[in-house]
Amino acid sequence: MSINTKGFYSTLAVKMEASAIREILKLVQNPEVISLAGGMPDPATFPTEELNEVVKQILAKNSACALQYSSTEGLTELREFILNWLAEVKEKAGLDNIMITSGSQQGLDLVSKVLLNPGDTLIVELPSYLAALNAFRSYGGEMVGIPMDDEGMQIDILEETLAKLKNDRKKVKFIYTISNFQNPAGVTMSLARRKKILEVAKKFEVLILEDNPYDKLRFEGEPIPSIYSLDNEGYVISLGTFSKILCPGLRLAWILGNKKIIEKLVIMKQATDLCTTALNQLIAYEYCRQNDIDKNIESNVEIYRRKRNAMLEALDKYFPVEVIWTKPQGGFFVVATLPEHIDTGEMLKEAIKENVAYVPGGSFFADGKGQNTMRLSFCYPSVEDIDEGIKRLGKVIKRRIKN
Ligand SMILES: Cc1ncc(COP(=O)(O)O)c(C=O)c1O
Known part of the structure; x- marks a missing residue:
């Protein structure tokens, strides 16, 4: 039998637990799932x-x-x-x-x-x-x-x-x-x-x-x-x-x-x-x-701008009018706010069943609120996947709003 490690942990280690969301997002490894969750740069931007x-x-x-x-x-x-x-x-x-x-x-x-x-x-x-x-x-x-x-x-x-x-x-x-x-x-x-x-x-x-x-x-x-x-x-x-x-x-x-x-x-x-x-x-x-790093950044900005545009266009096309979202002038992320009664943490399982993932917003709010928000990243997925991912998510949200 292996040692019981519980008694050895610091107060801090006892307090810090892996979040349920992290566990759910492990499912995102499935290649069928379009992930709008992670904040990873697009490898095409690396000057390999x-x-x-x-x-x-x-x-x-x-x-x-x-x-x-x-x-x-x-x-x-x-x-x-x-x-x-x-x-x-x-x-x-x-x-x-x-x-x-x-x-x-x-x-x-x-x-x-x-x-x-x-x-x-x-x-x-x-x-x-x-x-x-x-x-x-x-x-x-x-x-x-x-x-x-x-x-x-x-x-x-x-x-x-x-x-x-x-x-x-x-x-x-x-x-x-x-x-x-x-x-x-x-x-x-x-x-x-x-x-x-x-x-x-x-x-x-x-x-x-x-x-x-x-x-x-x-x-x-x-x-x-x-x-x-x-x-x-x-x-x-x-x-x-x-x-x-x-x-x-x-x-x-x-x-x-x-x-x-x-x-x-x-x-x-x-x-x-x-x-x-x-x-x-x-x-x-x-x-x-x-090399000229600024030039490399310029071409990366082109890539991310296209992806940001794809996401904003898809959001307009597929998300219901009850949802609002931010319109970033740069970076990697959009936050969408859903009607108050929708808990995006709870909705994530349903989204994953539809083969799309996002990060529920609650964990970003130090005051414990924001349960009806979600972070959508456009940095990693392809333009096509962004469109398809938002389409799938739009379907899930519309279903929730109806119920
Ligand atoms: C706001 C913010 N700060 C810090 C980091 C960490 O960056 P690094 O890769 O340099 O550790 C990130 C990464 O996503 C970030 O979004």
């Missing part, structure tokens, strides 16, 4: 040949560095490249303000580790990125949600909430926002709101954690300066990643922020993984040095 070329060169000429530990901050040449490449941070950030992480998910974990004590409050958008909520939860962060509209987080409600929390003597550590093409809602924060959120953060002395993985995947409209670039006082920590613009398999991302906070994050990262793999950092660096 160019990466193959730089990997060969690195291993032939620079294996001593590539196969060695790197510094915890990350390779200087890669950090310098990122600082120069991101035009809006060029003037304001130096090497002391940037570190490399093994994916932005590690950034979320490290920031939580540095800033949160169990019971500390933080602000999140309603809805927000599930794996970030789980990172915050795992350090005992208590989340207060702020609703969004077409311009992103509603700052008047944020201000009222922060005033109330201050009155209740609750320590609020940071405001978490995904400012561009939000995951899951697809909403982008307007410039006016970005300026206002910064003002409010300063007034209440709260940090801002700006998670920005989709900013370069804009299909239309003018880019909006990041909150990080608008800040001159070190209130904003910004997360960027190569996952959506190069490939997620390298697990490469960066954190920009106040020098003092970066120092703490580096100390925490040492305890986590010592360093991000040098080989992968060199691959990204050499790829960017020898």
